[in-house]
Amino acid sequence: MATFTRTDELEGARFVGANLRGARFVESDLSGVVMRGVDVEGADIDAPWLPDGDRPFLVNGVDVTPFVEAELDRRFPGRELRRAPDPDGLRAAWAALERTWAATVQRAAGMPDGTVDVSVDGEWSFAQTLRHLVHATDVWLRKAVLEVAQPFHPLGQADTSSQDEVPPAVTTPPYADVLEARAGRVAMVRDFVATVTPDELAAQRRNPHGPEHPETVLSCLHVILEEEWEHHRFAVRDLDTLAGT
DSSP, X not given: OOOOOSOSTXXXXXXXXXXXXXXXXXXXXXXXOOOOSOOOTTOOOOOSSOOOSSSOOXXXXXXXXXXXXXXXXXXXXXXXXXXXXXXXXXHHHHHXXXXXXXXXXXXXXXXXXXGGGOOSTTSOOHHHHHHHHHHHHIIIIIIIISOOSSOOOTTOOOOTTXXXXXXXXXXXXXXXXXXXXXXXHHHHHHHHHHHOOHHHHHOEEEOSSOTTSEEEHHHHHHHHHHHHHHHXXXXXXXXXXXXXX
């Protein structure tokens, strides 16, 4: 089976009568793709950041983004708070997120030994997902907001495409160590939002991936909340698969 990796040579390509049945697109840019008269039976699209602007996500002429967002908010109570604009809202948003993750971690603990290290369909395992959230907190809170010189926990797991300089991580660390690192970073966010003020939320920071682009403390916290909810959705999806539900 042909594999196309990070390349621009397919940009603007035209597929006519092509058989893409069973094809898999991972971390690919499909923005602006136009499909006409296509058979999408059984298609599974997972787009963590649906369009939020002038370019809607259309299916048969209908912008489906509002329907998808509303359904995800229904499935995951508290998700609707992820763009809270003020300190009280952020505190409520983080508290809801903590409760949700605590229940999911408890669910994983009740599954067969080794479940937390099982990858489903090539995705991160449950333990790796928690490690990535450690890294996300380090990037957006410790590096961007707090401007810590050495912000990264050694167990944090970056995206494969990340250019962040992180300490070498243990390939498969003990799960207890992962939980400890994760608990520390969760508490760190909780403590920060507990005392943050409106003026502090409006303060300017540098985007950790592109220092030339300004961010606010609030926008950095919103990224953390988005990361948390999206990866929680991934984790629940894969736990459901492993449980056969």
